[in-house]
Amino acid sequence: MDYKITDKVTWVGKIDWELRKFHGDEYSTKRGTSYNSYLIKDKKNVLIDTAWLPYDKEFVSNLKKEIDLKEIDYIVMNHNEVDHSGALIELMREIPNTPIYCTANGAKVLKGLYHEDWNFVTVKTGDTLDIGDSKLVFIEARMLHWPDTMFTYMTGDNILFSNDGFGQHFATENLYNNTVDQAELYQEALKYYTNILTPFSVLVKKKIEEILSFNYPLDMICPSHGVIWRDNPVQIVEKYLEWADNYQENQITLVYDTMWNGTRRMAETIAKGIKSVDDEVTVKLLNCAKTDKNDIMVEVFKSKAILIGSSTINKGILFSVAGNIEMIKGLGFKNKKAAGFGAYGWSGESVKIITEEIEKCGLKLVDEGIRELWNPDKDALERCFEYGKEFVEKIK
Structure with a gap:
């Protein structure tokens, strides 16, 4: 299967069909999940997020099939919970000096989890990274849903890498939102919002309004779990705004x-x-x-x-x-x-x-x-x- 999602961006994650529990025993994942990681090849090569610890060796092995690891110029960690950062230890053994772009809280989380003093480059909202034809724009999203969370926007390809935002625990070999069962997709998206993001609904609304005010063209939303929102990606943004607004049905x-x-x-x-x-x-x-x-x-x-x-x-x-x-x-x-x-x-x-x-x-x-x-x-x-x-x- 071709995991190339644009000329520059390739999905390099892991689909976990067997996962049934998450956050210990706190979250049921009846449809499994995916740990989405993305490789950008421009004048500079960037890896966005990694995969969960049990798949660290598999992740690095598969990544080597896409690129010589020494050619990775930067790593961007949007959020550092173990399901996204778990493969870093294995990866950094091979490329230990590669800069890791994250928020200041992100560096604290990674140090707290792995006790390594890697080459951290801390960023805040509005900071950019020029990678050639495109730029990466960093947007802090504190408490959505951890203190370290940020989003990364890629100009040119008009992609928002949103990590846990707009995600679902939903395993599928079909990467895109319009290629899966829509009832299943929205059931898992609502379950994800309810159980993970509801406590931060006020912040969700403010952050979405902030991002919309930037007037970035949006062709794709690439979260770190579940499908990539390629077909009318704004639909899930609209749903989040609805869910964040004291939601109720009859x-x-x-x-x-x-x-x-x-x-x-x-x-x-x-x-x-x-x-x-x-x-x-x-x-x-x-x-x-x-x-x-x-x-x-x-x-x-x-x-x-x-x-x-x-x-x-x-x-x-x-x-x-x-x-x-x-x-x-x-x-x-x-x-x-x-x-x-x-x-x-x-x-x-x-x-x-x-x-x-x-x-x-x-x-x-x-x-x-x-x-x-x-x-x-x-x-x-x-x-x-x-x-x-x-x-x-x-x-x-």
Whole structure:
């Protein structure tokens, strides 16, 4: 397969079809991923980013097929998390004095990770590197999503090398956005934004507006995971602006776990109450002990309101519910309303705890929630149905 994406630029990364977990066990990668690295051959030769550590030798070996390593004039590291910088150790053994262009924070990260004092050249927004017919323009993108992150724009070919920005964990042999299943692509792009970039949405919006103000022509966006945006690359920029703006759809999601199905029956009945008065709203029920946590976060991100349910156990809430609340708290979702529900046997603290946690998450509390004793009977389920109906009215 030809990995040449322009006359000057060649994709030299690694497609990882087998990856199923990322960031330790924090992010599920059901469709694998890619570690995109790019080689620019102009009057000067530049390598942009590398690959993850397990593929360091393979990466360097394949790179040698494209270029004599000693002919690489510069290395640009847009972001230095191990999935992008892992192959540097192996590469720098062969070309130890090659200048590495990165932000000041980038140099600190690389030194902290690898304890090597390489030939760092630190750059900031507006700095340029003349490589011949083209120039590289550096744009700091602090906290998108690490303190060291930057983008690199290549004049002439009009390419934005955006590292984690606009990426997806999505393995494909078809490099470009218009050559893959669009539903899969956007599902993975939204999942990536939700779980990685949501906490920085304000910064995302500001950075995109800043880049747009430069009026750079844009023919391609080359991220470091997933597809290259070649066909109408602005489409993903527009999506990011939409997602960064307190995003919500007409959806209510019930996230719950249950011990003996009492809380599950409550969830199902509340959902029926919601639908009885609003047939237009999308309602989803997700048992968080059985559903991928990152997929749950996507549904929370899409929702205008959520209901969190748990049985009471040991005067607390169930483990899976607590973990998902912690993720919601960390991601800092905006423009969403919430309440709690749950079944209990004797002490019944779960709904009170959920209510307190909802406020800590920065969500707007709708009410004090609903709880029912033991296995909900007909009267209890009727109360749940009515609660669902009232919930719809309260979130208008």
